[in-house]
Amino acid sequence: MSLKDFLTNRFFVLANRFFKWAVHSLKGHLVLFGLTFGVCESVVALYANYARGTLYFSWGVWVVFISVAVGVACGVLIWYTITWPRIKSREQRAKR
Numbered sequence: 001m002s003l004k005d006f007l008t009n010r011f012f013v014l015a016n017r018f019f020k021w022a023v024h025s026l027k028g029h030l031v032l033f034g035l036t037f038g039v040c041e042s043v044v045a046l047y048a049n050y051a052r053g054t055l056y057f058s059w060g061v062w063v064v065f066i067s068v069a070v071g072v073a074c075g076v077l078i079w080y081t082i083t084w085p086r087i088k089s090r091e092q093r094a095k096r
Contacts, residue, residue: 029075029083037071038064 022028045063049055 023083024087026079029079030072033075033078034068034071037074038068041067041070
C-alpha cells in the first residue's frame, strides 16, 4: 500500500457520516466510546475468565455491561473536558 492510498483511505474513514456524528455530538461520543471500549474490554475480560475457567453466562453478561458502562462514562468525560470546549472555541473564532 502506498502512502497516497493510506492517506486517501484514512480521509474516507474520517469523512464517514458516523464518525462526523460521533465527533460532533454527545450521543455520538457515548455510542463511539461505549462500543469501542466496551467491545475491546469485553473480549479481553471474557477471554481471561474463560482461560481461568471462571466464565459463566451471568458473569459474562455482567462483564459486558460494566465494559460498556465504563466506555460511556469515558465518552461523557471526554466530551465535557476535551471536545465541547474545542467546539466552543472554534465557534468563537469563526464569529470573529
